[in-house]
Structures are given as C-alpha cells and as structure tokens.
Amino acid sequence: MSIRTFCLLILIVSVVSCKEQAPKSLLEYVPAETSGVSFSNTLTEDEQFNIVDYLYFYNGGGVAVGDINNDGLEDIYFTANQAENKLYLNRGNFEFQDITESAGVSSPGAWKTGVTMADVNADGYLDIYVCRVGKYKGISGQNQLFINNGDLTFTESAASFGLDFKGFSTQAAFFDFDNDQDLDVYLLNHSVHTKRSYGRSTLRLDEDSLAGDLLLRNDGGMFVDVTKSAGIYTSQIGYGLGIGLSDFNFDGYTDIYISNDFHENDYLYLNNQDGTFTESIGSMITHSSRSSMGNDIGDINNDGLPEIITLDMLPEDEKVLKNSAGEESYEIYKLKQTFGYEKQFARNMLQLNNGDGTFSEVGLMTGVAATDWSWAPLFADLDLDGYKDLFISNGIVKRPNDLDYIMFLSANDFKVGNDEISDSALIAQMPDGKVENYLFRNQGGISFENVSASWAKLEKTVSTSSVYADLDNDGDLDLVVNNINDRAQILKNNQQGNNYLKVRLKGSSGNPNGVGTKVRLYAEGNLQYQELFPDRGFQSSTTKELVFGVGKSAKVDSLRVIWPGGGTQVLTAVEVNQTILLDMAQAKGLFEYEEEGQPPVLKEVTEQSQLAFRHFENPFVDFNAQYLIPHVISRDGPAIAVADVNGDGLEDAYICGASGNNGMLYLQNADGTFRKHSAETFRSNPAPEETAALFFDADNDGDQDLYLASGGNEFQPPNPRLNDRLFYNDGAGNFSLQQGALEENFQHGSVVIASDIDHDGDQDLFVGGRVVAGKYGQTPESRILFNIGPGRFRNETAGVAPELEHIGMVTDAVWADLDEDGYEDLIIVGEWMPITVFMNRNGKLEKADIPDLDKTNGWWNTITLTDLNGDGRPDFVLGNLGTNSKLQPSVDQPVRMYVNDFDKNLSLDQIITYSIGDKEYPLANRDELVKQMPLIKKLFILNMDFSGKSIDQIFQPEALSASKRYEAYTFKSIALMNLGGIRFEQKELPAVAQRAPVYAIASLDVNNDGNQDLILGGNMEWATPYFGAYDASQGALLLGNGQGEFSVPKASEAGLKIRGDIRSLAVIQSAKGSKYILVGRNDDVALVFSY
Structure with missing residues (x-):
C-alpha cells in the first residue's frame, strides 16, 4: 500500500468517525417505523360537519401517558376526533405495541377530545377517562371511563361511577379538592356560539347542562355533582380549553385555573378549605389572554412559587401577523369592560407569582408571547440544568x-x-396554518431563549396536544405530540452531562399516585419546587413522576415532601441520577403552612393619615382624534409637590387635579394626620388639567409659593386652560393667584423645576413642553423663565438656551451641578429623546455632547436625583417604558417614528416602525393605517397585498425622507452613575423595574443602612389594545448596596401592593418621626405608606 493510499484511508476514516460522533440535537424524532406508533388524527370534513359548523373542529385530540401495567415503563394513549383512539404499550427502547383492540379502549364513534390517565377506583392501576362531544350537530355519545382490569384489558364503566357526562366536553382533571384522600374531578366543558353566548358577564350565573363546567366530588367511589354549592360557574359563556391545578396561595388546598376562549374571563378559583371556591381572577391577575387555549403551571424562577402560562394566537411571522385578525378596537375593548369582563389581549400570557396573592404578567419581556395558533404549553426541564424550559405545540388546519x-x-x-x-x-x-412548534430554554429565571432550531429539527405540523414523560427511563423527559392529519410524534431527549433525580410517589389508599403532592428540592443552595398534577397543557395528561434536573450537582442536599392533607417528610444527602420512591406512610408530622414572617418594610397608613384624595380623570380619549399614537398623553397626573407652606415645621402636600377637577392642598397636623386646606384657593372654572406642580420661593419673601403647570391633549391653543398659574403664599399657607406674573403661554407643560440660573439671588424656572395638543410628534416649546422680580417671570429661552426651545417631547428634568462650578446644570429626559444635558455656563445653557449618553433615546418618563454610592457626586435614576413590551429596540434595531402629513389632508400622521433583520416594518396593520389614511385602501386592496411589506414598500422614499424621524434605542429603566468629569455609567435596574413603565421614583434609605434605596411606581393602562395594558407593576422596592446595585425583597416583605397607574411618589417627613410616601394614582385614590 502506498503512503498516499494509506493517508487517504486515514482521512476517510477520520471523516466517517467525525460524522458518527457529530453531536445530536437535544430532541430528535423517533421514526414511526422504529417506534411502532403510527397513530394519526385524520379529519374528514364534509358539507354537514366542518369548521364552519363547529368552531372547535380543528382543536384536535388528546394524549395521555402512564404506566398501565406497572412494569416501570410509560405507555401512551391518543384520542382521535373522528377515528378510533389508540393505546400503545411501551416495550422499552422507544418501541411500542398497539394493544387498542385487545385492551378494548378504541372508543369508536362520537367526537373525542381530551384524555386523562388516573387511578379512578384506587386499585393501583391507571384507568383512562375520555372526553367526548355529544348532543350537537348529529354527534351522539358521552364521556367514557375505561377501568383497568390489571391484565392489559379495560372495561368501560363511566355510568357506574357517575362520570357518563353528555355534552360539550374538553378535558377532565382528577385531584383531591377537599383533602379527604380520594380523587375528585373537574370536568372542563366548552360552549358553542349561540345568541345566548353574548352579553353581559352576569350570563355566567346562568346554568347550562351541556356547556357548563362541572365539579364532581368522590363520595365512596361515586362522583356527585357539587358544582353549584362549590361556587363553580357552569354557564354557556364558558369556553373552557385549559385547566391547571396548583396550590397558589400555599395553604394546603388545591386551587384551579381555567382558560376560557373568546370574551369570557379566565377563572382562578381559590379553594376556601370548606368544599367551596372563590373565583378571584380580577383580584389576582390584571389581564389575561383573550382566546385562552391550553395552560400550564410551574415554578420557572425557582423561588418556590408557581407561575401560570396561557396560550393564544399571536403570530411571530410578520406576514402572518399582518394578515391575521388581532386585537379588538379600542372601543370594543373598553365596552367589554363595562359589561363586566376583565382586560384581555390576544397573546400568550406568563403570570409571574409575586408571592402576595397577585401575579404580574411578563410574557413579552420573557420572549414567549408570540407563538402563533398555540395549544399546549408544557413547563419541563428538558436540559436538566435546574430550570424549567417551555415547549409549545401550535398550528391549525x-x-x-x-x-x-x-x-x-x-x-x-x-x-x-x-x-x-x-x-x-x-x-x-x-x-393553511401548518407551523413549527416552539422550544424555549429557560435562561435562569424569567428569560427564555428560542431554541426551536438548535434543540430539534422541528417540522411544520398542526400539533395540538402534547405531553412529557421519561419514556426510556434514562432520567430526562421526552415529548409526545398529537398532530392533525399527520402521524403523532415522539421526540427522544438526548441530554447528556447534567444530573437528575426522579421521584415516584406512593400516596394514600384513595390517591395511590399521590396527586397533589408538593416537593421542594435543595441542591447547592438552590431551590426547586414541583407539584404532582398530571393533567395539564391541552386535553392531555402527563407523567405521574416528578423529574428534577440538578445540573452538575453531585448530590441533592435535601428533599422536603408535603403530601395532600399536610403530612411531611425530609430526606437529606440524596444521591443523583436515580429514581426514588417516596411513601406517604413514612411521613412524620404535619407541615406548618402558616409561617410568621418579618413585618413588611413599608406599611400602608392611608386611613390613619386622613389624607383622603381621589384623582378624577376626565373621559377624554386621545385615540379618537389620533389613531396611530402608541398611548394616551392626557393621563399623566396627578403630580405632587411637597413643602412646609405655613411655617409650622411640618411638611405639607399639594396633589394636582385633572381637567374639570381642581387639585387640593393638604396641611399636616401635629399628630401626623392631614387636613384639607381651603379648596377655594386653587379653584378655577373650568378647572384646567394640572400637569406639574412646584413649591418654591418665587418672590424672595422666605415662604413657599406654588407654580401649577397646565396641559392636556384635548385643548387646542389658544385655549386659556393651557395657561400656567402662579400662586403667592402669605407665609401662613394662604395662597392667591397672581395675574400677570407669567406670560401667556399655551403649551402642555410636563415639568417645572427651579434654580438660580443666572446667580442673581432669585429662583428661575425651567418648564418642559410635553406635546403639541392633537399633534403628537410635533415638537412642543420648552421654556427658561427668568425671575425678573418681584415674583414675575419672562421667557428668556431664545437668549440663554436657544437649543432648548424645541428640544423634544419632554417628560421630566432635574438640576444638578455636574462640573462642580457652582452653577446647576439641566438634565432632561423625554419621549423619543436621549438623556440630554445642558451645561450652565455663567447663566447660559449650552447643550453638551456627552459620549456616554449617546444613543440613549427612549420613552423616558421620569428622572430622579440621588447619590447611590455616597461619593458626593449626583447620580440619577431614570424611568423608561420597560422591556415588557411588544417593541424591543436596540442600538442596531431602533424603534422609529416617522411624522408627516403623508396623505396631504392637513393632519399629522405618525408611522411607528420596528425592524426584523434588515427590514423595517410598520407597527400598524392595513386597517389601522386605512383609518388614518384612507388612500392606503386603494394602494393595497387585500390584506395579503399589504402583509409582509416593509415601510419603504408602503410609503414613497421622498415622503419618508421628508418626515420628522424619531428613534428609540432602549426601553430599559436605569441608574446613571456619575463617574466625575462629565462621565457616566449606565446600570440596568433589576428585572422587577422593567416589568412596566416607571413614572415615579423616590430615593430614600428605608432600612437605615446608610445606602440609598429606591421605590418605583408606574404602569400605563391607557395604551392601544395592540400594546395591551402595561400593568405588571404593583410598586417596587429596591434595596441599594452603596455601589449603584440593588437587591429586591419579596413583595410580601416590601409591603407594596399597589394596583393602578402610579404617576407620582413624594416623601414627607411625618410629625411622628417616621416618613410618609405619598402615592399619586391616575383616576384613583392617593395612598400613604410609612417606614
């Protein structure tokens, strides 16, 4: 053999070897030819029965896994809508045998939906419960219960157990709701559209025997209907598609989450521990999916609290998105709320558990909101790194x-x-609606990465139900998916390198599998939490085992097991990479659910303070005049100003009013309570919209006068209600309006702050311009007002700060001496604006070019001056829109807005865009653009002509280049650390600060450790339905470490639980020695907290 031939052979062997050792994807399909699973849910439509006749014709069948013969291997059961169901016996090594016929579980005829495996008769063998549709469009049949005979055969026995329901059934969930150690069942049903399905939410009180949900209690083996007495809705407006079970409030009793399609709310039933439930969705969750499909529940951030995900139909693909019906009109959205329905939006919702009985919806910031026509979500740790990943099945015929x-x-x-x-x-x-399923990797908390392409080679399918189970007993979780008009799929998990612990449970005699058991796992200081509720996702039932991934941990430090009824046990130093069996009989003692914690840092004292103020917003809706703006401008109040106005040494507060409702001055009493000052002092008829307030000494007489800025998006110049007002203080807290003290001006003011700009011994003013009323995007006028004495002010902007006059849509500003020259400099933030600094050069303000602030354009709402690291230099905290938004700008892909009169009708049009790859797309769809610019309808007759078009394919390049262009590069709220020498470092605030827009910031030391802490407030309900309500914040407390970094206490430890749109936070020294935080909320009562 020649050397050349030998080398060639070596090369060939090396290439082949490399190919053989090429890493497999995490999940790979097991071919049907290998597995023996050839099941296909094939649909046949005809003129008598189809998607036009039955709105859930394309919902697909279900799938359940469980060990039916107790051989240690999980078996699979599929339901088919029209064909026969199939049962596959697991023979090991991903080989399955079809035993449907011999087992007697084919369930021919009828229309089958969901399926559950549960030990209904508690004999140690899993039974199969099949949901079916009956009494509709010629379909007959009732639900079926196949009792396991223990010899791989089953006997249909639904009637013998009281489970032979006939109606529109979706899924059944077996669990012990009354803690009597046997399995009860919640039967999830769905309505069909009739004239009775639409109307006020009170229709949910009307019972419906076919469509209404049922709760059936297990009374000695017979299931008895206790729906009505238990407080469960059973009406025709319930379109039940998903059921999730969890002990949300950790009181030892199972609660229920129901996903409802269409206009009806989802239901969150809290277990009252007495056989009844209280529906609590409105008090615990601020908004939900509009067309809620399947759901799942699991602890995604390892804090021991279960989260909720519900699925909807928001497409990720740009072309499909623009060609699909999405959000309702603003008018219908609001009308439904007047009919008693909660806020709903058409996207997936991930509800983060705050631990205080509330949830914050964070689906957009976690990256899981848009997965097209989605059905089954499953939280499962697929890569065994200790965090639950997410699989979503989707598609429609x-x-x-x-x-x-x-x-x-x-x-x-x-x-x-x-x-x-x-x-x-x-x-x-x-x-057609075939799409790929989604896989998301949990990145260690509340952030998910789309790994659909890297973890598996997913095919386009119509996938509805799905489950996870360890089919080959190798410690990782495999997936099983039921498809429409395609073979079902088994995805084998090839995870290597991470360790696991698998837990099997032996429960009570009436609940042999221990359904409802809680397990806490601790490894290397990290917590994981799981509850055993197999019925989850969509129309499906998963494994009866709990699989924990522990990453590289070589040992589990401890397991805390809490059995249904409260029995508990602890295991320590548990070896990994094994399956352990836990027996309820070995539980010792009862778990104490009532744990006494530390008192919260902040305590609400509104009632004790006697500060009784309610902000009443006038009903003006900005969208009625400006269809394309992203949110309303006219709901930014109330502002709060604080000062000792009557010279008694106690701080007082003025709270601004909205248009038609005057603000109010509250004087503090010696006992720390507040009393109203004379309302007549500030009364104006008609009352303007008070947009900003400032106490300062206008006339140099040693007391605090009051400047009130006016605005509103409804009043057009020269409406006198846009004029600002100045009130002089007589030193005793009595104020009088000073006519002529201010020049006439018809701008919407957003902020007013005082400084002695020219060092002449009196206070001058900066007044920021928010918008030009009715012309969003046109730059308003901001002003420098010099105090020309006594207490009279003149606009000197053109002379001392010409670049400032039209600097942008200003929202807030502060004065601070950045260069330590004795003159205070001006720092401004605004919507679509960068953080902007004007240096004071001996009484003149010059715009500074600061590289550290380049491309900081955002939708900034507020800025607060503080010193976070105690170095004596001024630092700043800035509130932005946050990252929990459909828009996710970056320096490379900014969000833009083009402002122009595109259709030449003498009104401004605002075209907001975002980028995907190198293409820039309009935010608005065709119909929304047509509403603003009817000519679009002529250019794009069909939606398919418009969808997928980039901005330069819709508008002429000349029109775009002639537009005023705005950009936003970041929506993150930040701390801006002053490095000295006009240098700054941006530090992103913790995730809790990014959940919602931040409109108000208070800097203070709440724990007396010498470091500045922060209280943040925000939310913005009045955005377009496309964006949805930004309402995931209930106030946030951030504890500073003195380095510009923050820790976040639990919500229950912080003591903040504030709903609504917070617009102002003010710190007041209480007469009793403590400090108050005043919370101003738009169109709501003000709150007072103390610390």
Whole structure:
C-alpha cells in the first residue's frame, strides 16, 4: 500500500468517525417505523360537519401517558376526533405495541377530545377517562371511563361511577379538592356560539347542562355533582380549553385555573378549605389572554412559587401577523369592560407569582408571547440544568382569523346567510396554518431563549396536544405530540452531562399516585419546587413522576415532601441520577403552612393619615382624534409637590387635579394626620388639567409659593386652560393667584423645576413642553423663565438656551451641578429623546455632547436625583417604558417614528416602525393605517397585498425622507452613575423595574443602612389594545448596596401592593418621626405608606 493510499484511508476514516460522533440535537424524532406508533388524527370534513359548523373542529385530540401495567415503563394513549383512539404499550427502547383492540379502549364513534390517565377506583392501576362531544350537530355519545382490569384489558364503566357526562366536553382533571384522600374531578366543558353566548358577564350565573363546567366530588367511589354549592360557574359563556391545578396561595388546598376562549374571563378559583371556591381572577391577575387555549403551571424562577402560562394566537411571522385578525378596537375593548369582563389581549400570557396573592404578567419581556395558533404549553426541564424550559405545540388546519377570509365573509354576508355559498367554498378561502412548534430554554429565571432550531429539527405540523414523560427511563423527559392529519410524534431527549433525580410517589389508599403532592428540592443552595398534577397543557395528561434536573450537582442536599392533607417528610444527602420512591406512610408530622414572617418594610397608613384624595380623570380619549399614537398623553397626573407652606415645621402636600377637577392642598397636623386646606384657593372654572406642580420661593419673601403647570391633549391653543398659574403664599399657607406674573403661554407643560440660573439671588424656572395638543410628534416649546422680580417671570429661552426651545417631547428634568462650578446644570429626559444635558455656563445653557449618553433615546418618563454610592457626586435614576413590551429596540434595531402629513389632508400622521433583520416594518396593520389614511385602501386592496411589506414598500422614499424621524434605542429603566468629569455609567435596574413603565421614583434609605434605596411606581393602562395594558407593576422596592446595585425583597416583605397607574411618589417627613410616601394614582385614590 502506498503512503498516499494509506493517508487517504486515514482521512476517510477520520471523516466517517467525525460524522458518527457529530453531536445530536437535544430532541430528535423517533421514526414511526422504529417506534411502532403510527397513530394519526385524520379529519374528514364534509358539507354537514366542518369548521364552519363547529368552531372547535380543528382543536384536535388528546394524549395521555402512564404506566398501565406497572412494569416501570410509560405507555401512551391518543384520542382521535373522528377515528378510533389508540393505546400503545411501551416495550422499552422507544418501541411500542398497539394493544387498542385487545385492551378494548378504541372508543369508536362520537367526537373525542381530551384524555386523562388516573387511578379512578384506587386499585393501583391507571384507568383512562375520555372526553367526548355529544348532543350537537348529529354527534351522539358521552364521556367514557375505561377501568383497568390489571391484565392489559379495560372495561368501560363511566355510568357506574357517575362520570357518563353528555355534552360539550374538553378535558377532565382528577385531584383531591377537599383533602379527604380520594380523587375528585373537574370536568372542563366548552360552549358553542349561540345568541345566548353574548352579553353581559352576569350570563355566567346562568346554568347550562351541556356547556357548563362541572365539579364532581368522590363520595365512596361515586362522583356527585357539587358544582353549584362549590361556587363553580357552569354557564354557556364558558369556553373552557385549559385547566391547571396548583396550590397558589400555599395553604394546603388545591386551587384551579381555567382558560376560557373568546370574551369570557379566565377563572382562578381559590379553594376556601370548606368544599367551596372563590373565583378571584380580577383580584389576582390584571389581564389575561383573550382566546385562552391550553395552560400550564410551574415554578420557572425557582423561588418556590408557581407561575401560570396561557396560550393564544399571536403570530411571530410578520406576514402572518399582518394578515391575521388581532386585537379588538379600542372601543370594543373598553365596552367589554363595562359589561363586566376583565382586560384581555390576544397573546400568550406568563403570570409571574409575586408571592402576595397577585401575579404580574411578563410574557413579552420573557420572549414567549408570540407563538402563533398555540395549544399546549408544557413547563419541563428538558436540559436538566435546574430550570424549567417551555415547549409549545401550535398550528391549525385552516386559519379562520385570516383578514382576507373575514373580508370575503363580510362581502358575501347575504349569500352565506342564505346558504348560497357552500361550506367547502368558504373553507377554501382560509389559508393553511401548518407551523413549527416552539422550544424555549429557560435562561435562569424569567428569560427564555428560542431554541426551536438548535434543540430539534422541528417540522411544520398542526400539533395540538402534547405531553412529557421519561419514556426510556434514562432520567430526562421526552415529548409526545398529537398532530392533525399527520402521524403523532415522539421526540427522544438526548441530554447528556447534567444530573437528575426522579421521584415516584406512593400516596394514600384513595390517591395511590399521590396527586397533589408538593416537593421542594435543595441542591447547592438552590431551590426547586414541583407539584404532582398530571393533567395539564391541552386535553392531555402527563407523567405521574416528578423529574428534577440538578445540573452538575453531585448530590441533592435535601428533599422536603408535603403530601395532600399536610403530612411531611425530609430526606437529606440524596444521591443523583436515580429514581426514588417516596411513601406517604413514612411521613412524620404535619407541615406548618402558616409561617410568621418579618413585618413588611413599608406599611400602608392611608386611613390613619386622613389624607383622603381621589384623582378624577376626565373621559377624554386621545385615540379618537389620533389613531396611530402608541398611548394616551392626557393621563399623566396627578403630580405632587411637597413643602412646609405655613411655617409650622411640618411638611405639607399639594396633589394636582385633572381637567374639570381642581387639585387640593393638604396641611399636616401635629399628630401626623392631614387636613384639607381651603379648596377655594386653587379653584378655577373650568378647572384646567394640572400637569406639574412646584413649591418654591418665587418672590424672595422666605415662604413657599406654588407654580401649577397646565396641559392636556384635548385643548387646542389658544385655549386659556393651557395657561400656567402662579400662586403667592402669605407665609401662613394662604395662597392667591397672581395675574400677570407669567406670560401667556399655551403649551402642555410636563415639568417645572427651579434654580438660580443666572446667580442673581432669585429662583428661575425651567418648564418642559410635553406635546403639541392633537399633534403628537410635533415638537412642543420648552421654556427658561427668568425671575425678573418681584415674583414675575419672562421667557428668556431664545437668549440663554436657544437649543432648548424645541428640544423634544419632554417628560421630566432635574438640576444638578455636574462640573462642580457652582452653577446647576439641566438634565432632561423625554419621549423619543436621549438623556440630554445642558451645561450652565455663567447663566447660559449650552447643550453638551456627552459620549456616554449617546444613543440613549427612549420613552423616558421620569428622572430622579440621588447619590447611590455616597461619593458626593449626583447620580440619577431614570424611568423608561420597560422591556415588557411588544417593541424591543436596540442600538442596531431602533424603534422609529416617522411624522408627516403623508396623505396631504392637513393632519399629522405618525408611522411607528420596528425592524426584523434588515427590514423595517410598520407597527400598524392595513386597517389601522386605512383609518388614518384612507388612500392606503386603494394602494393595497387585500390584506395579503399589504402583509409582509416593509415601510419603504408602503410609503414613497421622498415622503419618508421628508418626515420628522424619531428613534428609540432602549426601553430599559436605569441608574446613571456619575463617574466625575462629565462621565457616566449606565446600570440596568433589576428585572422587577422593567416589568412596566416607571413614572415615579423616590430615593430614600428605608432600612437605615446608610445606602440609598429606591421605590418605583408606574404602569400605563391607557395604551392601544395592540400594546395591551402595561400593568405588571404593583410598586417596587429596591434595596441599594452603596455601589449603584440593588437587591429586591419579596413583595410580601416590601409591603407594596399597589394596583393602578402610579404617576407620582413624594416623601414627607411625618410629625411622628417616621416618613410618609405619598402615592399619586391616575383616576384613583392617593395612598400613604410609612417606614
């Protein structure tokens, strides 16, 4: 053999070897030819029964896993809507045997939906409960219970157990709701559209025997209907598609979460421990998915608290997004709330558990909000790193929400109503909806990375139900997916390198699998928490084992097991990479659910303080005049100003009023309570919108006068209600309006702050301009007002700060001496603005070019002066929109706004855009643009002509280049650390500060450690339905470490639990020695906290 030939052989062997050792993806399909699982849920539509006749025709079947013969291997059962169901016996090594016929579980006929495996008769063998649809469109049949005979055969016995429900059934969940050590069942059902389905929310009180949910209590093996007495809704407006179980409030009793499609709220039933439930969605969750599909519950950030995810239909693909019906109009959205429905938006919702009985919705900031037409979410630690990842199945056979299809229906309404168009012709107008499923890797808390492409080679399918289970007993979780018109799929998990612990449970005699058991795992100081509730996702039932990934940990420090009923046990120093069996009989003692914690840092004392103020917002809706603006401008109050106005040594407060409602001055009493000052002092008829307030000594007489800025987006110049007002103080707290002290001005003021700009011994003013009323995007006028004495002010902007006059849409500003020259400099923030600094050069303000502040453009709401590291230099904390938004700008891909009169109708149009790759797309869809600019309808007849078009394919380049262009590079709220020498370092605030817009910041030392802490307030309900309500914050307390970094105490430890739109925070020294924090909320009562 020649050397050349030998080398060639070596090369070939090396290449082959490399190919053989090429890393596999985390998940890979097991071919049906290998597994033996050839099941397919094949649908056949005809003119008599199809998606037009039955709105849930494309919802698919279910899947359940469980060890039916107790051989240690998980078996699989699929339901088919029209064909026969299939049961596959696991023979090991991903090989399965179809035993459906011999087992007697095919369930022929009827329309099958969800399936559950549970030991219903508590004999140690898993039974199979199949949900079916009956009494509709010629479909007959009732739910079926296949009792396991212990010999791989089953006997249908639903009637014998009282489980032979006939109606519109979706899924059943077996659990012990009354802690009597047997399994009860919640039967989730769904409605179909009728005239009775629409109306006020009180319709949920009307019972419906076919569509209403049922709660059935296990009384000695017979299931008894206790729905009504238990407080469960059982009406025709319940469109139940998902059920989740968890002990949300950690009191030892199982609570219930129900996903409802369409207009009805989701339900969150808190268990009252007496056989009844209280529906609590409105008090615990601020908004939910509009078309809630499946749901899942799990602790995603390892804090021991369960989170909730619900799925909807928001597409990620730009073309599909613009061609799909999305959010409702603003008018319908608000109308539904007047009908008694909670806020709902068309996207996936991830509800983060705050631990105080409330949830914050963070789906957008975690990256899981848009996964198209989605069905089953599953939290499971697929890579065994200790954090739960997320699998989402999705797809639909045909898209009935396609906008062009809806347009076709509308155009042919008469023909459709008179059956002149066949159902098949209608269905042909719907586009196909096959898409890839989604896989998200948990990045260690509340951030997920889309790893669909890297973790698996996913195919386009219509995947509805799915489950996880360790099918090959190798310690990691595999996936099983039920598809429509395609074979079911098994995805084998190839995880290597991380360790696991698998827990099997032996419960009570009436609950052999220990359903409802809680397990806390501790490894290397990290906590994991799981509850055993197999029925989850969508129409499915997962494994009856708990699988914990522990990463590289070689040992589990301890396991705390809490059994249903409260029995508990602790295991220590548990070896990893094994399966352990825990027996309820070995539990010692009862777990103490009532744990006494430390008193909260902040305590609400509103009632004790006697400060009784309610802000009443006038009903003006900005969107009625400006269709394309992202949120309202006219709801930024109330502002609060604090000073000792009557010279008694106690601080007082003025709280601003909205248009038509005057503000109020509150004087502090010697006992720390407050009393109203004479309301007549500040009364104006009609009352203007008070947008900013400042106490300062205007006339140099030693007392605190009051400047009130005016504004509002409804008043057009020269409306006198836009004029600011100045009130002189007589030193005893009596104020009088000073006519002529201010020049006439018709701007919307957003902030007023005082400084002796020219060092002449009196206070001058900066007044920031927010917007030009009715012309969002046109730059308003900001002003420098020099005090020309006594207490009279003149606009000197053009002379002392010409670049400032039209600097942008200002929201807030502070004075601080940045260069230590004795003159205070001006720092300004605003919407679409960078952080902007004007240096004071001997009484003149010059805009500074500061590289550290380059490309800081955001939607800034507020800025607060502080010293976070105690170095004597002024630091700043800035509140932005936050990252919990559909818009996620960056320096490389900014959010933009083009402002121009594109259609030449003498009104401004605002075109907001975002980027995907190198393409820039309009935020608004075709219909929204048509509403503002009707000419768009002529340019794009169909939605499919418009969808997927970039901004330069919709508007002429000349029009875009002639537009005023705004950019935003960041929406993160930050701390801005002063490094000296006009240098700054930006530090992103913790995730809790990014959940919602921050409008108010208080800097203070709440724990007396010498470091400045922060209290943040925000939210913004009045955004367009496309954005949804920004309401994930309930106030946040950040504890500073003296280095510009912060820790976040638990919500229950902080003591903040504030709903609504917080617009101001003010710190007041109490007469009793403590300090008050005044909280101003838009269109709501003010609150007072103490520390």
